[in-house]
Every structure is written in structure tokens, then in C-alpha cells.
Amino acid sequence: METTSMEGLGFAHFLTHTDGVGRLVLGILLLLSIASWYLIFTRALSNWLARKRADAFLQRFWQAQSLQAVQQMMQQGTPDNPAAHLVTQSLEALNNSNQAGLAAAGGLGEYLTRTLNNAVDQEAADCEYGLTILATAGSAAPYVGLFGTVWGIYHALVQIGMSGQGTLDKVAGPVGEALIMTALGLAVAIPAVLAYNAFNRRNRLWMARLESFSHDLFVLLTVKSGEAGPNGNAARGG
Numbered sequence: 330m331e332t333t334s335m336e337g338l339g340f341a342h343f344l345t346h347t348d349g350v351g352r353l354v355l356g357i358l359l360l361l362s363i364a365s366w367y368l369i370f371t372r373a374l375s376n377w378l379a380r381k382r383a384d385a386f387l388q389r390f391w392q393a394q395s396l397q398a399v400q401q402m403m404q405q406g407t408p409d410n411p412a413a414h415l416v417t418q419s420l421e422a423l424n425n426s427n428q429a430g431l432a433a434a435g436g437l438g439e440y441l442t443r444t445l446n447n448a449v450d451q452e453a454a455d456c457e458y459g460l461t462i463l464a465t466a467g468s469a470a471p472y473v474g475l476f477g478t479v480w481g482i483y484h485a486l487v488q489i490g491m492s493g494q495g496t497l498d499k500v501a502g503p504v505g506e507a508l509i510m511t512a513l514g515l516a517v518a519i520p521a522v523l524a525y526n527a528f529n530r531r532n533r534l535w536m537a538r539l540e541s542f543s544h545d546l547f548v549l550l551t552v553k554s555g556e557a558g559p560n561g562n563a564a565r566g567g
Contacts, residue, residue: 348484351510354477358513361466361473365521368459372524376531382410387542390416396550411452415543418448423550438551445543452539456532460525467522474514481507 390412393399400420408414422444423437482504 350480351477351484354473354480354510355513357473358470358477358510358517361470361521362517364462365466365517365524368463369520369524372459372528376528376535379410380535383412386410386413396420411448411539412542414452415445415448415539415546418444419546419550438547441547441550445547449536449539449543453532453536456535460528463521463525463528467518467525470517470521471511471514474511474517477510477514478507481510 386409389402390399393402399416403413403417403420408417419441422441485504485507
């Protein structure tokens with residue numbers, strides 16, 4: 330009889346005998362896991378596409394013969410990567426610098442600097458999407474699982490105490506089942522922490538690359554605008 334009872338223990342047995350609090354903890358862990366894996370797959374795909382498109386765009390950009398050729402290239406389609414957004418917004422700032430009012434009061438260089446900084450800051454904000462949820466899952470899931478374990482052990486000990494059968498074989502099974510909650514919490518937290526660290530590293534490298542390109546773009550546009558306007562006309566002196 331004892332062998333049959335021990336064989337009946339397991340996660341399914343724990344799930345059917347747990348109370349509302351235990352099911353709530355399982356639900357929270359399930360939601361954190363679904364959110365984490367959704368963000369892991371979507372952000373990984375989005376980052377891969379952004380890098381692939383940016384590499385292709387930058388190759389075409391640096392092969393262009395002039396700013397006019399770049400403008401024509403940008404008019405052929407909508408920007409589909411952050412590097413293209415930087416070029417589009419900087420060219421618009423260059424073309425509209427004479428009609429920008431107070432925005433360009435500090436001169437073309439200052440206007441371009443603000444435009445590029447705003448574009449880079451916007452991309453940095455976009456890169457942060459989902460990281461808060463991953464950080465929350467990575468830090469909170471182990472504690473949620475531990476709470477579920479403590480609650481399960483308490484619930485099991487109360488039932489054992491009421492039954493009056495406090496032998497080791499009667500205690501080990503329910504306590505072992507309750508430890509499943511801790512394992513589930515770790516199973517949710519570990520992928521979230523690894524993904525959070527990987528995305529943070531990718532974002533640092535990505536932003537460094539964009540900032541470097543924005544600097545090159547600033548130098549290119551200010552030097553070229555000093556020689557000739559974006560439409561090929563000589564720039565007017567101060």
C-alpha cells in the first residue's frame with residue numbers, strides 16, 4: 330500500500346491537491362514564463378532583422394557617390410532600420426535648416442547635433458522594450474517559486490498533522506512535491522536572466538555603432554554643406 334501511495338506522488342498529484350494559493354503561484358509563474366519566451370523570440374528576431382537591414386543599408390550608403398545620390402536612394406523607399414532613420418532625419422534637418430525657425434537658431438551644426446542625438450535616444454528607448462519584463466521575471470520568479478514551496482510545505486504539514494501520521498514516508502512525499510515550485514521558479518528565471526544579459530550586451534554594442542555612425546554622418550553633412558548645399562548649390566557664407 331505504501332509503495333502504491335508513493336508511486337502516485339508527482340507534479341500531477343501536487344497540482345490536483347494544491348489549494349487556490351498554490352494555483353495562483355503556478356499561474357504567475359506560467360505568465361512570467363510565457364512573457365519571457367515571447368520577448369526572447371520576438372526581440373531576437375527583431376534584433377537580427379535590424380542588424381541585417383542596417384548592414385545592407387550602410388553598404389549602399391558608403392558606396393554612394395554624393396549626397397544627391399544618397400537622397401535619391403532614400404526617396405526610393407521608407408527607412409526600415411535605425412541607420413536609415415538617422416540618414417533620413419539628418420537630411421531633412423539639412424534641407425529644412427533655413428526654415429526651421431528657433432530649432433535651427435544655433436546654426437546648422439547645432440541643429441544637426443540635436444536631430445541626431447534625438448534619433449539615437451529614440452533608438453535607445455526602443456532597444457529597452459521588454460527588458461523590464463525580463464528583469465522582473467529573472468529576479469522575481471525564484472522568490473515566487475520559493476513562496477509556493479513554503480506554502481505547499483505548510484499546507485502538507487497541516488494535513489499530515491491532522492491525519493496524525495507524521496512518519497518520514499508520509500512527510501517526504503508532500504514536501505518533495507512542494508519543492509517542484511522552487512524548480513519551476515528557477516526554470517522561469519534562468520532563461521530570463523540569460524536573455525536579459527544577452528540583450529543588454531547587444532544594445533550596448535548596437536548603440537555604440539549607431540553613435541559612431543551618427544558622428545560620421547554629422548561630419549559628412551557639415552563638411553559637404555560647407556562646400557555645396559544638398560541640392561548642389563553653393564552654400565551661403567556666414
